[in-house]
Amino acid sequence: MNNVIETLLHHRSIRKYEDKPLTQEEIRTIVESAQAASTSSYIQAYSIIGVKDKQKKKKLAELAGNQPYVETNGHLFIFCADLFRHEVLAEMEGKDIKASIESTEKFMVAVIDAALAAQNAAVAAESMGLGICYIGGLRNNLEEVSKLLNTPERVVPLFGMTVGHPLHESGKKPRLPFEHVYHEDEYNQDTQRLHEELKQYNQTIQEYYLERTGGERSDTWTGQMANMLSNPTRMYMKEFVEKQGLNKK
Template identity: 45%
Template sequence: MSTPTIELISKHRSIREFSEQPLDNQTITQLINAAQMASTSNYKQAYSIIGITDPALKEALSEVAGQKHVRDNGLLLVFVADYYRHDLICRSKGYETSESFETTEGYSVAAIDAALAAQNLVLAAESLGLGACYVGSLRNDPQRIIELLELPRYTLPLFGVVLGYPAAQGSQKPRLPSKAIYHENRYQHDPAFIHSALDTYDQTINAYYDTRGAGTRSENWRDLMVKAFHPVKRQELHQIAQGQGFLQQ
């Protein structure tokens, strides 16, 4: 059995080419409202969303990300882990609660809240015929993002989302087989089982890149993952997060 929601989810793909048409204020309001309806841990709503409409600021953020669709889109959003307002609230009532924000749990709550809100927003955008793409490469230089967006203590940029009316549909990357993702009752950690599940997937990915690159690219998922984790990337992020008040303990 399928539903319109399941069909919408199954058609998801990252869009990186957009028309010049900006999003109107009513649409932006709809999307932010959809984001805010996501689940949130303990009602904290520990995130903020910064809409970037200034062309010069988009250009600067695009330079950080190294991707032109961060500049050329209908709207750029930056999702931020945010305990600044919680700190203001607690201090105004005479409580010192910063230790709660500074823990790994505090960071995890804010990051998860932001991710849930973003996925709600992306699904809402796609239901309106818009395209979207997550932008993790804003973390290439998080200190620069902090400076550009004037982020105070207890806030941290996590990722961006670009939105707009698609100028090209792009392609949909095949996902891992469900048996490699879904475990029942306990984790299936047998290496032979895992590699068996990945054998066919590697063939699928190889065929995907072969078709997409007209025979100029030949890669499989396991090789891509080795490249993704080696060498270690963005090692400065931990120190920058600590500078913003996160991950102190």
């Protein structure tokens, strides 16, 4: 097993950091690593906003659901789906690309590009001995997030990533079994097998929570997911994305 694989398999979400900002060199290394990620047809349909301003970080922490680690970290990166620059380059080249950049396909490209870049950034940061945590809570109120970050039309902030020097190492959450995730040649739709695998996974998750909380918590994964998904959230998203001039066709 090489160092890259060890870094990937060692991933934990870190939510408490030392009061130590990242250096400019560390920030550049992480962003350049993000830029090295694969991108569909070389379109590079994403941008990264680094937030240093303490008041902005405090406000973003509130908007993300009062998560303190959004405010207290070494650096906060915001990953955005971005087709704004493509509209600008179309003007430069005298081309009409409106139908293309307003399509669902190009929105998917932008989201996928941003996610690939972010994971490269995460692996780079962790390989440097830093900790990271993805922040999906920014999507609780993208109207306010967009105003705070001054993002133009054709840009959607997708998620944040806190990075910093870990104060402690958290436990690794057990992932779904390999056999549950990996399908060969075709999708396995055997629901009886799926039920059995989920029951086994629930037991693993219960044991994890019992040990982590000293017996105070014994959730199952299926219970968590069913409860969460039965309460729809962020249902404004389609309207917001279309308002930004994306995913309209």
